[in-house]
Amino acid sequence: MDSMVEVIRKIVESEIRKLHIAELGVVTSIFPHSSDSDKDNYECNVKLKYNDLELRKVPVATQHIGLANIPNVGDLVLVTFVNGDINAPIVIGRLYTDEDRPPVNKEEEIVYTLTKGSGLRMDFPGGMVLSVTADDASVEAGATTLKLSRDGDVTIESSAKINVEAAGDMSFNAANVKIESKGNMEIKAGATAKVEATGTLNIKGAMVNIN
Structure with a gap:
């Protein structure tokens, strides 16, 4: 047995x-x-x-x-x-191993460290795409794209309208500013308007009306 x-x-x-x-x-x-x-x-x-x-x-x-x-x-x-x-x-x-250590993280903290050459892309219903790489980040919404580059460049492209609105003040400050319109351009102030240059101020057109 x-x-x-x-x-x-x-x-x-x-x-x-x-x-x-x-x-x-x-x-x-x-x-x-x-x-x-x-x-x-x-x-x-x-x-x-x-x-x-x-x-x-x-x-x-x-x-x-x-x-x-x-x-x-x-x-x-x-x-x-x-x-x-x-x-x-x-x-x-x-x-993780002794060679591949986790990123430094604290309790209740979520850390996602991308390795060299990798990227993160999120596709949403309706065509919205969020993409992040080591060199740039971009948001695509249909025909509109916002791109941020590591070198500091910011690019906005759209085949439709771009509206920028602020309830308070708005200021633009840069080494040089260039505004170009392929069609009509209108600058209008609801109160006082001031155009000033410390150097030469040129106003040029096929016809210039000052009223």
Whole structure:
């Protein structure tokens, strides 16, 4: 009887060892859905850390449908297996290491540090797009674009109207100011108006009316 129990115990232990619950692995290749024409579906190749086995085209779990943030090559990831089957792996998370430390953060603080060459893009229904890279940030709303460059340039482009309004005072201060209209231009003051130059003031037109 004892020998039968021992045999059963060994069989159970052997079967349990065949089950894969979770493993650490290192990403060796990535397959993001980078183009509408590709067949990739947010996957990566992972080499398991504690045995000489590379898993191919492992699906990557996401926190939200519509969110994409594929792991980088070299990232340490946690892989789990559906029903313990090594042929059904899923990457469920990434881990920091002694080499890849987390950004400095405090309690109740959310910090997202972009790596070199990476970017953040948010697409909203209706065509609104917010994009941030290491060099610039832009907001696109249909045919209107606001772009902020790291070198300090600010660009606003629109195929429609641009309105700037302020309930209080408004001032423009720059080394040089140039205003050009391809059509008509109107400058109007509800009270006093003053045009002054410390140098030459030129007024030129096909006809100049002063009233």
